[in-house]
Amino acid sequence: MRKIQILSALLLLVSVGSAKNNDGWVSLFNGKDLTGWHQLNGQAKYHVEKGEIVGTTVSDTPNSFLATDKDYGDFILELDLLVANEMNSGIQFRSISKPDVMNGRVHGYQCEVDPSARAWSGGIYDEARRGWLYTGELNPAAKPAFKLEQWNHYRIECVGNSIRTWLNGVPVAYVLDDMTPSGLIALQVHAIGKDDQPGKQIRWKNIRIKTTDLKATETPDVFVVNLLPNNLSSAEKAQGWSLLFDGKTSNGWKAVNQDQFPAEGWKVTDGTLMTMPNRPETPVKGTDIVTVDKYSAFELQFEFNFAEGANSGVKYFLGNGGPGIGLEYQVLDDKRHPDAKAGVVGNRTMGSLYDLIPADKQERFTKGANEWNIGRIVVYPDNHIEHWLNGMKVVEYVRGSNIYKALVARSKYAEFKDFGMVKESPIMLQYHNDQVKFRSLKIRKL
Numbered sequence: 001m002r003k004i005q006i007l008s009a010l011l012l013l014v015s016v017g018s019a020k021n022n023d024g025w026v027s028l029f030n031g032k033d034l035t036g037w038h039q040l041n042g043q044a045k046y047h048v049e050k051g052e053i054v055g056t057t058v059s060d061t062p063n064s065f066l067a068t069d070k071d072y073g074d075f076i077l078e079l080d081l082l083v084a085n086e087m088n089s090g091i092q093f094r095s096i097s098k099p100d101v102m103n104g105r106v107h108g109y110q111c112e113v114d115p116s117a118r119a120w121s122g123g124i125y126d127e128a129r130r131g132w133l134y135t136g137e138l139n140p141a142a143k144p145a146f147k148l149e150q151w152n153h154y155r156i157e158c159v160g161n162s163i164r165t166w167l168n169g170v171p172v173a174y175v176l177d178d179m180t181p182s183g184l185i186a187l188q189v190h191a192i193g194k195d196d197q198p199g200k201q202i203r204w205k206n207i208r209i210k211t212t213d214l215k216a217t218e219t220p221d222v223f224v225v226n227l228l229p230n231n232l233s234s235a236e237k238a239q240g241w242s243l244l245f246d247g248k249t250s251n252g253w254k255a256v257n258q259d260q261f262p263a264e265g266w267k268v269t270d271g272t273l274m275t276m277p278n279r280p281e282t283p284v285k286g287t288d289i290v291t292v293d294k295y296s297a298f299e300l301q302f303e304f305n306f307a308e309g310a311n312s313g314v315k316y317f318l319g320n321g322g323p324g325i326g327l328e329y330q331v332l333d334d335k336r337h338p339d340a341k342a343g344v345v346g347n348r349t350m351g352s353l354y355d356l357i358p359a360d361k362q363e364r365f366t367k368g369a370n371e372w373n374i375g376r377i378v379v380y381p382d383n384h385i386e387h388w389l390n391g392m393k394v395v396e397y398v399r400g401s402n403i404y405k406a407l408v409a410r411s412k413y414a415e416f417k418d419f420g421m422v423k424e425s426p427i428m429l430q431y432h433n434d435q436v437k438f439r440s441l442k443i444r445k446l
Contacts, residue, residue: 028068028185029053029207040065040097040106044189052205055187057087060194063127065092065106065186073182076210077156081113083202085148089113092127092186093156102128108180109133110188111156111165111173113202114146121146122154122165122172126179131364134173135391138223145170151205159216161228171219174235177227185209225374225391229271229303229439236442244291244300244427244441247271256288256428257323265431272305272437273429275312286433288315288324290426297381297446300427301374303439308369309336310434313354316377317399318425321416326425327399328354329377329387331436333369344410351375351389356407359387359394366390372439380446 028036031051039046042064045056055066072093083089095108107128114120120136122145136143145167146152155166165173187204224236230247244252248268255262265286267274278284295316302314310333318326330352334340339348343355350366350373351359366389367373376388379399387395397404400421413419429438 024210024212025208026210027208029205031205034066036069037066038069040067040104040186042189042191046187046189052203053187053207055089055189055202055204057189057192057196057198057200059192059196059198061191063106063191064189065097066189067092067095067097067106067184067186071182071184072158072209072211074159074211074214075156076158076214077185077208078154079204079207080151080153081202081204082149082151083113083115084200085115087113087115087200087202088190089202090125090127090188090190091154091156092184092188094158094180094183095127095186096180096183106184106186108183109163111154112136113152113188115148119143119146121152122167122170124163124165124173124175129179132391133177133227134175134225136172137393138225138391139172142167142170142172145172157214157216159214162216162233164217164219164222166217171217171222173225174219174222175225175227176231176233179227226440231440232442240444241301241442242444244443245273245439247439252292253289253429254292256290258287262287262289272439273441274437275431275435277307277435278433284433286431288428288431290318290428292426294424294426295379295443295445296424297379298377298443299379299446300377300441300443302376302441303372303374304331305372305437305439306331306333306369307435309333310369310436311337311339311432312434312436313430313432314375314377315428315430316379316425317420317422318428319422320418320420321413324428324430325413325416325419326422326428327356327385327420328430329375330354330359331375331430334366335368351387351394353387353395353397355411355413356404357395357397359389361389361392361394365392378446 042062044058044064046066090110092110097104097106105128110125110127112120112123123136124134153168157164161176161178163175232243250261276284312331313328315326315328332350334349346358374390378386383399408419
């Protein structure tokens with residue numbers, strides 16, 4: 001009897017100690033079989049081997065997903081994976097698969113597994129929905145974190161609207177979004193073509209999750225992609241960002257060459273600054289608007305949404321040549337507006353430095369009419385300037401350099417002395433007779 005009591009006490013101590021050491025973590029994989037998981041979409045092969053889940057490519061089948069039976073909302077997920085160098089994969093989270101939506105196609109957030117030279121591992125892709133939310137170009141310091149032919153440790157934190165990723169202890173992506181508050185977790189084996197060699201493998205192990213007592217880890221130096229309209233997070237405030245548009249009023253903006261916001265041509269509606277189209281049946285006397293404050297070295301973010309065939313722009317360094325003359329980030333419907341084919345080698349297309357440098361962009365990173373695009377202009381103190389579109393750098397130049405001067409000399413701005421070379425100026429949103437919406441305008445001084 002005495003031995004039984006001692007044994008019971010020891011078991012109790014071990015049990016209490018294990019619970020304490022576990023600290024809320026729960027294993028999602030028992031190391032023996034695929035209990036708690038089910039396969040969706042493609043026909044790639046999944047099996048368990050040596051305490052690891054192994055995914056194997058199969059030719060001519062869609063993306064395959066080994067999904068949890070349960071959905072998860074707020075959580076911290078950790079796992080280790082080893083992937084063939086020639087493969088592409090991802091970790092789905094807060095994702096959806098319903099028979100009545102896209103025939104059960106898995107869609108939602110994905111943490112990228114990318115052993116290619118592009119090195120976007122840890123970035124966030126919105127599978128079968130919006131595409132890339134956080135490319136590897138937004139945090140180039142994290143690119144070397146992925147190790148080829150080695151086990152890599154992933155960490156994904158979802159707490160409220162905050163989504164963050166780590167790779168081998170290095171913070172990679174930081175997104176704020178509220179499209180999907182909960183969903184399944186899934187391990188992807190990416191599709192390969194019918195002529196591609198099958199049999200490449202990716203392995204996962206040490207898959208665990210924590211859903212209680214969560215606290216988001218701070219990543220103060222990581223660029224934030226905030227997809228909550230007109231929202232400024234605490235992290236962005238700490239990085240020096242401020243809103244140029246509060247989503248409700250025209251405060252901080254005025255008509256160019258005037259002291260007040262224009263009486264017509266612009267409207268604050270549904271959280272946007274929207275231009276009213278000027279048409280023969282509905283004539284509008286519109287004008288450009290500018291910020292009340294002036295800026296020199298800065299980083300500007302903005303979202304824009306244009307009607308079919310629309311034209312507009314975001315201008316900076318205004319003044320030499322007139323109050324509305326300056327460097328322009330082109331906002332344009334490339335497919336329907338004739339300006340896309342004007343100018344030289346596409347230097348009037350979306351994202352371009354208008355009439356000077358064409359945007360070097362891929363169609364997959366360009367949203368069309370009635371969709372939201374994310375623009376970004378970075379002006380460094382040394383006059384190095386960048387245009388970004390949907391997470392990709394599309395224009396890069398040095399203001400005032402010999403190349404810049406040569407481009408100006410061959411452009412429509414050649415007649416303006418020292419075009420674009422003022423020290424500081426307001427930021428301008430162009431009125432061009434078409435309907436264009438702007439939101440989430442935010443800026444920080446560099």
